[in-house]
Amino acid sequence: MNEQPAFIGAKVVEKYLDFATLIPLLERALIHFSSGNEGGVVQPIRTIVPVAKYSGFLGVMPAYSKWDDALTTKVVTFYEKKTSSEIPSHQATVLLFEPSNGTLKAVIDGRVITDKRTAAVSAIATKLLKPSHAEILCILGSGAQAQSHYQVFTQQFSFKEVRVWSCTREKAEGFATTVTGQVRVCSTPQEAVTGADVIITVTMATEPVLLGDWVKPGAHINAIGACRPDWRELDNVLMESCVLYVDSKEAAAKESGDIVISKASIYAEIGEVLKGTKPALADKTTVFKSVGMAVEDTVSAKLVYDSWLAENK
Numbered sequence: 001m002n003e004q005p006a007f008i009g010a011k012v013v014e015k016y017l018d019f020a021t022l023i024p025l026l027e028r029a030l031i032h033f034s035s036g037n038e039g040g041v042v043q044p045i046r047t048i049v050p051v052a053k054y055s056g057f058l059g060v061m062p063a064y065s066k067w068d069d070a071l072t073t074k075v076v077t078f079y080e081k082k083t084s085s086e087i088p089s090h091q092a093t094v095l096l097f098e099p100s101n102g103t104l105k106a107v108i109d110g111r112v113i114t115d116k117r118t119a120a121v122s123a124i125a126t127k128l129l130k131p132s133h134a135e136i137l138c139i140l141g142s143g144a145q146a147q148s149h150y151q152v153f154t155q156q157f158s159f160k161e162v163r164v165w166s167c168t169r170e171k172a173e174g175f176a177t178t179v180t181g182q183v184r185v186c187s188t189p190q191e192a193v194t195g196a197d198v199i200i201t202v203t204m205a206t207e208p209v210l211l212g213d214w215v216k217p218g219a220h221i222n223a224i225g226a227c228r229p230d231w232r233e234l235d236n237v238l239m240e241s242c243v244l245y246v247d248s249k250e251a252a253a254k255e256s257g258d259i260v261i262s263k264a265s266i267y268a269e270i271g272e273v274l275k276g277t278k279p280a281l282a283d284k285t286t287v288f289k290s291v292g293m294a295v296e297d298t299v300s301a302k303l304v305y306d307s308w309l310a311e312n313k
């Protein structure tokens with residue numbers, strides 16, 4: 001008889017997913033992903049089911065990592081208009097299987113995993129691509145991803161100033177009051193972006209919120225939103241003038257409106273830079289366009305499960 005799967009909730013995930021442990025695991029997973037068959041990552045393009053009646057989407061994101069011997073699938077929902085302000089726009093569950101026989105080992109909250117692994121991968125890209133003297137960090141957006149990005153960026157880097165802009169001033173002020181450090185609330189995206197060395201776009205925008213004309217030459221941008229082929233966060237001026245890095249060339253070229261609509265050409269995957277087969281052109285204006293990868297969830301879920309098991313044997 002199989003044992004029942006473990007149910008691991010958000011609080012427990014939060015406890016085990018610290019950025020210092022997660023970042024090296026994700027770096028390794030990005031390298032494996034960008035190493036083809038040799039890397040041993042099997043990750044098809046995710047399936048997205050539109051729920052048009054409610055402006056929502058359901059995504060299914062399976063992956064196997066041979067190196068980690070870990071098999072998962074994440075099921076994630078994301079909704080453009082929140083039906084209630086209490087319900088997060090993005091919700092997710094990760095199922096972890098025993099790779100040798102297919103038994104379901106754990107059902108793990110995927111919301112915290114999604115927030116943290118996405119922010120950790122942006123921090124990895126930023127370490128490689130930011131200008132050498134980066135003093136000003138700008139965050140456009142004030143939701144769950146803004147929070148997790150703020151946490152890892154203030155932990156991993158020492159910016160002199162952090163700025164935030166959101167679609168309402170109330171939201172930006174709300175963000176500034178919930179975080180631990182000083183944040184300058186900006187009234188317009190242009191005010192927030194002007195002079196910034198590192199910019200993070202974490203919005204649900206469907207039209208550009210970041211214009212290339214505002215961006216300081218040599219700045220690094222992490223573009224996290226606009227994961228649908230008809231959604232944008234960045235304008236054509238920026239997409240055409242930057243050096244463009246992505247997590248997955250295959251997925252970004254299919255899913256990212258910023259790439260599909262601008263027809264910008266992709267320079268490299270971040271895993272190729274980590275491997276040393278493509279350079280980090282940190283003196284240029286760089287964009288890391290993240291669409292999110294299942295293997296990031298796989299290594300995060302394995303870390304959570306192994307840590308949980310060690311305490312619950």
Ligand SMILES: NC(=O)C1=CN([C@@H]2O[C@H](COP(=O)(O)OP(=O)(O)OC[C@H]3O[C@@H](n4cnc5c(N)ncnc54)[C@H](O)[C@@H]3O)[C@@H](O)[C@H]2O)C=CC1
Nearest residue numbers: 089141142143144145167202203204205225226290291292
């Ligand atoms: N690349 C990746 O791996 C992942 C990307 N995402 C994407 O990151 C983005 C942020 O996600 P969350 O923080 O979880 O969402 P959230 O709903 O918690 O926050 C969204 C933020 O966008 C703002 N916003 C909404 N409509 C806007 C508009 N038209 N213009 C400007 N700002 C607008 C909201 O005020 C809020 O601050 C989403 O686009 C999401 O799909 C989410 C998870 C993983």
Ligand SMILES: O=C(O)C1=NCCCC1
Nearest residue numbers: 076078114227291292293
């Ligand atoms: O990677 C993910 O997880 C997501 N990416 C884009 C938006 C939905 C969740």
